[in-house]
Amino acid sequence: xxxxxxxxxxxxxxKIDFNKGMxxxxxxxxxxxTSPINFNTPDFxxxxxxxxxxxxxxxxxxxxxxVKVVNDxxxxxxxxxxxxxxxxxxxxxxxxxxQKQNALNKEIAEFRRVVLxxxxxxxxxxxxxxxxxxxxxxxxxxxxxxKKDISDxxxxxxxxxxxxxxxxxxxxxxxxxxxGFVGDMExxxxxxxxxTYGSTGDMEAKFVELxxxxxxxxxxxxxxxxxxxxxxxxxxxxxxPATYGRLxxxx
Numbered sequence: 001x002x003x004x005x006x007x008x009x010x011x012x013x014x015k016i017d018f019n020k021g022m023x024x025x026x027x028x029x030x031x032x033x034t035s036p037i038n039f040n041t042p043d044f045x046x047x048x049x050x051x052x053x054x055x056x057x058x059x060x061x062x063x064x065x066x067v068k069v070v071n072d073x074x075x076x077x078x079x080x081x082x083x084x085x086x087x088x089x090x091x092x093x094x095x096x097x098x099q100k101q102n103a104l105n106k107e108i109a110e111f112r113r114v115v116l117x118x119x120x121x122x123x124x125x126x127x128x129x130x131x132x133x134x135x136x137x138x139x140x141x142x143x144x145x146x147k148k149d150i151s152d153x154x155x156x157x158x159x160x161x162x163x164x165x166x167x168x169x170x171x172x173x174x175x176x177x178x179x180g181f182v183g184d185m186e187x188x189x190x191x192x193x194x195x196t197y198g199s200t201g202d203m204e205a206k207f208v209e210l211x212x213x214x215x216x217x218x219x220x221x222x223x224x225x226x227x228x229x230x231x232x233x234x235x236x237x238x239x240x241p242a243t244y245g246r247l248x249x250x251x
Contacts, residue, residue: 001014001016001025001027001066001067002064002065002066003027003062003063004062004063004064004080005057005060005061005062005102006061007102008063011031011032011057012027012031012032013032014026014027016066018068028053029056029085030054030056030057031055031056031057031105031106031109032054033054034054034109034110034113034116035052035116036117036120054193055106055108055109055193056105056193056194057085057196058085058101058102058105058196058198059084059085059086059098060085060098061082061083061084062082062083063082063083064081064083065078065079065080065081087196100198101196101199104204104207105192108188108189108192108193108207111185111207111214112185112189114218115181115182115185118217118221119164119182121221121225122157122160122161122164124245125157125224125228127245128228128232128243128244128245128246129150129153129154129157129231131243131244131245132146132150132231132232132235132240132246134243135235135240135241136150136240138240138241139235139238139239139240139241140238143238143240145234146234146235149227149230149231149234150231153224153227153228153231156220156223156224157224160220160221163180163181163217164181164182164217165179165180165181165182165183166178166179166180166183181213181217184206184210188206188207188210191203192207232245232246236248236249
């Protein structure tokens with residue numbers, strides 16, 4: 001089932017079992033997730049667990065359509081059926097404010113996609129360096145020259161993680177500390193997406209601040225990417241055993 005907004009932009013897809021008889025599909029009124037893809041199993045036994053959610057759709061007009069995929073090709077099963085979302089207290093944004101909030105929600109969702117994806121990629125780089133560091137012990141002594149490059153990576157990585165995620169060591173000992181850039185962003189997202197009355201001026205100002213700040217962090221991640229690739233090139237020249245994310249050269 002494909003949900004689209006009044007501008008005919010797809011905002012959510014819900015998988016329905018392909019069986020005979022009456023089928024029921026429920027949309028929770030939220031946009032598609034833009035956070036990194038993962039295969040984590042939800043921990044419903046944890047009372048503090050909360051599933052990741054997309055932006056909440058504001059009151060207004062939407063359409064739904066059933067689409068099936070046969071031989072990897074999508075086919076429309078039904079026409080588009082229009083419906084209206086209304087708030088329980090009959091509060092509704094004006095059409096102009098609704099368009100503004102929808103546009104803001106989409107912009108925030110895209111920003112969150114890039115921020116969380118970049119954070120995920122930083123973890124990927126760390127994993128590649130971990131394998132390279134372990135590989136130093138399985139290569140000739142010339143590979144020890146890479147220790148300086150790896151130390152440079154780890155220093156830059158630690159400084160960046162402190163800005164992105166705050167001081168986890170202090171937080172673990174119950175000291176008050178900044179949540180870091182990602183924590184600030186998630187707080188802004190939560191309070192903007194947790195209601196349909198429209199964003200506040202404070203949250204919009206926070207979003208502008210975060211966008212202006214992120215460029216510096218993104219540049220640092222790209223620098224770490226370049227440094228990782230340089231270390232991997234040197235490791236391959238030294239015939240180091242294969243490491244995570246590195247394709248050995250073959251001529």
